[in-house]
Amino acid sequence: MSVELPPAIAAYFRADRDEPAAVARCFTPEGVVKDEGRLHRGPEAIAAWKRQASAAYEYTSEPISVEPDGERLIVTAHVVGNFPGSPVTLRYGFTLEGAHIALLEIAP
Template identity: 50%
Template sequence: MSNTMTGPVEAYFEGRNARDFARALSGFSDNAVVRDESRTHRGPQEIRAWMMETIAAYDDRSDLLNVEMEDNTVIATAEVSGNFPGSPITLRYRFMTERGMITSLEIAP
């Protein structure tokens, strides 16, 4: 099991947990797409709004359990706790990267 990573994915988790939206967004490309809870968010403005909305609703924090990297894909598994039924839960984050930037993120159980 690995739980080390660098770059934009690390910035996402660290920034989100610290409520530092600029850091959390710093690794996303201008045309990045996030899919979470059956919704799609495109571009930095929508992704920032999604982060702010979900943190306000759930006050969630992620503790990384495992990170797998292969080519341009990073799959991170995290225990997510917060103000929601069933907390904590384990979620899988699938990041696609291109030229060192996150181009897509899909979050699923």
Template identity: 40%
Template sequence: MHTDQPQDIAPDALPEVITRYLAAHRDHDTATALSAFHSDATVTDEGKTHRGAPAIETWLNRSSSEYTYTIELTSAQKVDTDHYVATHHLEGNFPGGVVDLHYRFTLDGGLIENLVIEP
């Protein structure tokens, strides 16, 4: 349990592994995005959890082709040395058309161990 209050940080102050993942995901570069994760990492998106590199690769490929949208990193927070939140504003042809999503990262050993994407 985290008792620290998240601190607002500049988006470019996010750890390199997070910015590498975010840029690769935005550019539909699955191999680079996948390299940011532990081999046994988990990603939870739209209420579904994807565990391990093969499942995350499938999720990355599906999420990049399912809808067309713009994504803008609007804010970032540091909870502690291993926990960060990156907030993105998305607009596109998905249900609802506009959403702000919080990407909640847990890092371990310089790689992403867990990512939860939720409004």
């Protein structure tokens, strides 16, 4: 990664290249992902969200910047894959709780 990320966020981007359960382990037990207008709450729902995304598309995401936004950290990433509109730049809004992610909001 070309930017220095907090450990929980770096773990998320590493896990994103791995299996759905690895992504889910990056979150608190009550963790939430908000993506494409949908909420995915808890480890099972987060793993299912990742499983669906991985089944539909192959992609890589490379963080290019990180900046604070109140209680959140916004990571901008360049995402390339076999999905419509690729490549895109996405904003990942992370709210951390200890060593885990409590909330992740993904937006263009």
